[in-house]
Amino acid sequence: MKDIFTACGVPFKENEPLANHTSFRIGGPARYLAEPENAVQLASLIGALREKGIRYFVKGNGSNLLAADAGYDGVVIELGVRFAEITVEGNVLTAQAGALLSKIAHTAMEQGLTGLEFAHGIPGSLGGGVFMNAGAYGGELKDVVRTVTYLDSDLQIRTLTGKEAAFVYRGSIFKSHRDWIILSAELELQPGDREAIREQMRDLAARRRDKQPLEYPSAGSTFKRPEGYFAAKLIEDCGLKGLQVGGAQVSEKHSGFVVNKGGATCADVLALCGRICDAVMNTYGVALEREVELLGVEA
Ligand SMILES: Cc1cc2nc3c(=O)[nH]c(=O)nc-3n(C[C@H](O)[C@H](O)[C@H](O)COP(=O)(O)OP(=O)(O)OC[C@H]3O[C@@H](n4cnc5c(N)ncnc54)[C@H](O)[C@@H]3O)c2cc1C
Structure with missing residues (x-):
């Protein structure tokens, strides 16, 4: 398989622990971890992998991913720092998929552009953010995305408008x-006052530090917000705060987060999530839906 990476010019690592590439710090080895530098390399790599029938998974910064304990017997493609150009023209900021939302928000602030303050503390990449329609404190990426450029099923480069990207919660x-x-x-922003933007970003960061268990590895909110409820409140009201399975725990600081207290496995997290879902369903009749995406976990 290594000849594929060489032919496409894509840097790669072998038997790379996914725990080193996810904010949960969980996951066995990826047979290969590939780090393409541009769309041409990415398309030729995927074309070659498909031709050989080799499975692959595209990830961003791994901040919304739960990876299997057995790892991934295929190629994990990481769009990261090598794929992270940011440019600004007038009110429009264009960023590549691997650019971090924090860096993008900081760049916008430096250029005196408002609209991305909410995204500064979200530890994902632009690709993962668009995929998830990441949002916080009343803002969502859908509010600012003007166009999204992507590789389609035939590996053709296409562009969608924000509306066509069909963003939902x-x-x-x-x-x-x-x-x-x-x-x-492309993100469409508005001119703003640099100091006011900086202050807003500082304020939101302080609110995060105050409310979220940032001292432990996690993937952020484990469950989506069910219509008419708050997942964290339902979980807390079921008396599950602090509940632990192996190394995975319902955070004592914020019940909406499952945290890795040390040595948590994917199996621990899934078992804990199962117990949470059962309790919330049995007590309140509400079905919680996982927000965290799975990598290599057989459904
Ligand atoms: C402490 C903490 C706080 C968080 N706070 C928030 C918050 O306030 N709001 C919020 O919305 N989220 C939050 N998150 C979750 C997470 O940061 C977001 O979901 C983020 O958008 C994920 O981006 P990522 O690059 O890490 O994606 P990854 O976790 O790498 O991937 C997530 C999904 O996106 C897909 N994907 C990634 N890149 C691409 C691409 N280029 N093309 C196609 N598919 C792609 C992957 O296949 C996967 O299915 C938080 C997480 C943590 C750990």
């Missing part, structure tokens, strides 16, 4: 077209 058209790969997006 924690979702987009890319969730129902999992073979499409987000390459970049």
